[in-house]
Amino acid sequence: MTDPRTDPRWLDATEMAAWRAFLSTSHLLERRIEEQLKAAAGLTHPQYEILVRLADAPGRQLRMTELARGVVASKSALTYQITQLEKAGLVRRATCPSDDRGVLAVLTEAGMSCLERVAPGHLEIVREYLIDRLSREELRAMTSAMRKSEEALRSSV
Amino acid sequence: MTDPRTDPRWLDATEMAAWRAFLSTSHLLERRIEEQLKAAAGLTHPQYEILVRLADAPGRQLRMTELARGVVASKSALTYQITQLEKAGLVRRATCPSDDRGVLAVLTEAGMSCLERVAPGHLEIVREYLIDRLSREELRAMTSAMRKSEEALRSSV
DNA sequence: GTACTGTCGTTCGAATTTGAACGACCACTG
DNA sequence: CAGTGGTCGTTCAAATTCGAACGACAGTAC
Numbered sequence: 001m002t003d004p005r006t007d008p009r010w011l012d013a014t015e016m017a018a019w020r021a022f023l024s025t026s027h028l029l030e031r032r033i034e035e036q037l038k039a040a041a042g043l044t045h046p047q048y049e050i051l052v053r054l055a056d057a058p059g060r061q062l063r064m065t066e067l068a069r070g071v072v073a074s075k076s077a078l079t080y081q082i083t084q085l086e087k088a089g090l091v092r093r094a095t096c097p098s099d100d101r102g103v104l105a106v107l108t109e110a111g112m113s114c115l116e117r118v119a120p121g122h123l124e125i126v127r128e129y130l131i132d133r134l135s136r137e138e139l140r141a142m143t144s145a146m147r148k149s150e151e152a153l154r155s156s157v
Numbered sequence: 158m159t160d161p162r163t164d165p166r167w168l169d170a171t172e173m174a175a176w177r178a179f180l181s182t183s184h185l186l187e188r189r190i191e192e193q194l195k196a197a198a199g200l201t202h203p204q205y206e207i208l209v210r211l212a213d214a215p216g217r218q219l220r221m222t223e224l225a226r227g228v229v230a231s232k233s234a235l236t237y238q239i240t241q242l243e244k245a246g247l248v249r250r251a252t253c254p255s256d257d258r259g260v261l262a263v264l265t266e267a268g269m270s271c272l273e274r275v276a277p278g279h280l281e282i283v284r285e286y287l288i289d290r291l292s293r294e295e296l297r298a299m300t301s302a303m304r305k306s307e308e309a310l311r312s313s314v
Numbered sequence: 315g316t317a318c319t320g321t322c323g324t325t326c327g328a329a330t331t332t333g334a335a336c337g338a339c340c341a342c343t344g
Numbered sequence: 345c346a347g348t349g350g351t352c353g354t355t356c357a358a359a360t361t362c363g364a365a366c367g368a369c370a371g372t373a374c
Contacts, residue, residue, distance in 0.1 A: 027229035123167055
């Protein structure tokens with residue numbers, strides 16, 4: 001068995017601490033956010049993210065595949081969630097004019113106002129447990145770090 | 158409607174970019190890790206994390222509740238996963254000598270060697286898509302940031 | 315001892331996610 | 345035009361997660 005401190009397949013103490021902190025924090029944040037959204041609006045976090053992406057998109061609509069990429073969900077999970085949001089009247093499906101295979105997810109007016117109503121409470125959690133706790137420098141470094149990782153992950157598929 | 162750029166309930170562009178990068182990266186990393194673990198060992202990420210925590214614990218054993226805190230899982234999710242790991246022979250349950258309500262999850266020899274076999278491939282992913290992409294400074298800042306957030310989240314429960 | 319309050323881990327049904335398989339359609343080749 | 349490979353979104357069964365409810369036990373008060 002090789003020495004964990006020199007074997008490149010392992011992480012040293014600093015690296016392991018970084019990784020575990022990242023992992024725990026992302027899980028804890030996810031839990032906290034889920035709890036807040038459920039209590040405030042009966043939404044799940046994936047559903048909220050879908051609304052955000054649609055609100056930002058031109059025409060407040062996106063192709064299913066593109067939306068799935070954006071929110072990092074599987075195709076089948078997105079199909080399910082869009083169906084749920086459609087039942088709630090926050091999103092509707094439309095046929096894609098340029099591609100008969102395609103389906104557009106469109107944010108309804110009800111969906112937009114729901115998002116506007118829910119966003120402040122949600123972002124307050126993000127502030128309280130993450131953003132507001134970080135120095136300018138930490139925020140900058142974290143963004144840079146996350147972007148590097150994200151790019152590596154997205155370009156590897 | 159208030160101006161999003163001055164309303165403290167919203168995030169400015171820099172903060173929002175940081176948050177979104179964090180969110181996307183954590184989801185993408187989770188996906189990538191899940192895929193690697195499944196292919197290499199038929200393990201899920203939660204299962205792997207359980208093995209790691211047990212391996213680190215004194216006597217390679219932990220109370221269910223303590224383990225649930227460590228891996229950030231609900232009690233029922235942990236019950237389920239420990240049952241799965243028990244079927245696989247990687248973990249066994251033991252009664253807690255000091256508290257008849259308690260159950261100890263104990264890492265078996267098979268569990269320990271499974272972990273040793275799987276860890277390198279797993280950590281290689283963590284390196285490739287996160288750790289090795291960061292500068293010393295980014296790693297330091299990210300760790301500091303994550304710890305602050307984690308502490309806030311854990312102490313709020 | 316009895317009662318009370320809280321913690322422990324499990325169980326249950328409901329909701330969600332996953333990956334594979336599928337039919338429909340697109341774009342290109344010959 | 346027929347054929348071919350690839351993409352699109354959906355469907356399905358299986359696996360996993362969640363929260364509420366539960367019985368069992370611990371710790372304390374009286």
